[in-house]
Amino acid sequence: MSEFKLPSPCLVILVGPGASGKSTWAAEHFAPDLVVSSDRLRALVGAGEDDIAASADAFALLEEVVRQRIGRQLTTVVDTLGLDREKRVRWLGLAREAGMACVAVSFDTPAEECRRRNRERTASGSRPTY
Secondary structure (H helix, E strand, C coil), X not given: CCCCXXXXXXXXXXXXXXXXXXXXXXXXXXXXHHEEEHHHHHHHHCCCCCCHHHHHHHHHHHXXXXXXXXXCCCXXXXXXXXXXXXXXXXXXXXXXXXXXXXXXXXXXXXXXXXHHHHHHHHHHCCCCCC
């Protein structure tokens, strides 16, 4: 992979299916405090990253944190599936209003690989890095 340079501050939206490598990529390229992860927020408000019952609360927090960070013109990496067009458009609008650059990083991991990784995650009870 070639080196890339992003403006600072900027909004980075990760887009791809579960287990496609978004969180691993974010951890390799950004400080933890810049990454707003729906899984980590689910763990904070629920019983763990896979606590689906905590999803609504986690996504409400994610929306608020992203809005606050963009309002302060802080580089923000949104680590969620990113498949909801309406949310992406809203975040893009917030970034534009704040005069921030916005970048989407798409993960094109084959479906079978994502399923294999999800099986590993379920079997081990932990989240491996990819």
